[in-house]
Amino acid sequence: MPNGEERPISYASRSLTKAEVNYAQIEKEALGIVFGVRKFHQYLYERRFTLMTDHKPLVKIFGPKTNLPAMAAVRIHRWSVELCAYQYDIQYKRSEDHGNADMLSRLPDGQEQETEEEKVCFSYINDMPVSAADIAKETKKDQTLSKVLQFTLNGWPSHTEDTRLKPYFQRKEEITVDAGVLQWGIRVIIPATFRKQLLNELHENHLGINKTKAIARSYVYWPNLDDDIEAMIKD
Structure with missing residues (x-):
């Protein structure tokens, strides 16, 4: 006016x-x-x-x-x-x-249909040794990731002193949820339960530290992923 x-x-x-x-x-x-x-x-x-x-x-x-x-x-x-x-x-x-x-x-005036993007968003997870459903289930049980899940869905606090949460807090604007699975960008955030299994799968290819890191970074994330890969290969 x-x-x-x-x-x-x-x-x-x-x-x-x-x-x-x-x-x-x-x-x-x-x-x-x-x-x-x-x-x-x-x-x-x-x-x-x-x-x-x-x-x-x-x-x-x-x-x-x-x-x-x-x-x-x-x-x-x-x-x-x-x-x-x-x-x-x-x-x-x-x-x-x-x-x-x-x-x-x-008040809602109608509900839109799900897009094709939602229907195929997990296609790249299917090649993993664990399923999206398993990851979602363990995410809810994981002491740290269960909090990340709730914060991502309902809003993050202004700050956190929890050292386990800080790596996720620093990425809070880039973390999303699809069907209960946390993602950082297109990388799936893996619960602690499955990390050793995924590392073993990667190690079976015997690609060396750098190539193994590159592959892991393309698909999955958890704090200290690079360090865990180095320790696994050196052992």
Whole structure:
């Protein structure tokens, strides 16, 4: 408005798909932005507009001049590329300052179907000596990864003093969840139960330290992975 007052002109919402319910919190927040831009494409395309978000990390991730980290989730990269077609600024606004949010806007107006991406996202896990279902099951039992799973789904604390959590805390904006399996980028985060088994599988190829590390880094992650590979091969 001319006096600076903000007034909504339309509302839109939908429920999450079965796959989207398991997205990391940052992905759910990002999905909200992407959904809104897609919904109001006819009003936004080729016009300058401002995106307001109450999730501060998205200001950096979706900022027009931002370079996404290489290990950011694949779908975050895809959404960022999609938003490049629009002319926008993005600003952080605290939740309590979103006074024009309407209760009706939080009611779903329909549920989207799962995309092909969700259907095939675990195709590369099938070649592992353990299944995605086994990894998901052990992740819930793992003393550290069970906490990482909950934080990823529900939001991370502002800081942590737990040394076991710190490697994951440092990567919190890049960790996602699919069907109960934690991933850093496209790398599967392996529970402690299966790490020795995976190392033994890698060692059977007798590729040497450097090649073994390269293969492991392409598919899996856990703290001190490189050190564990070196110790295994030297033994």
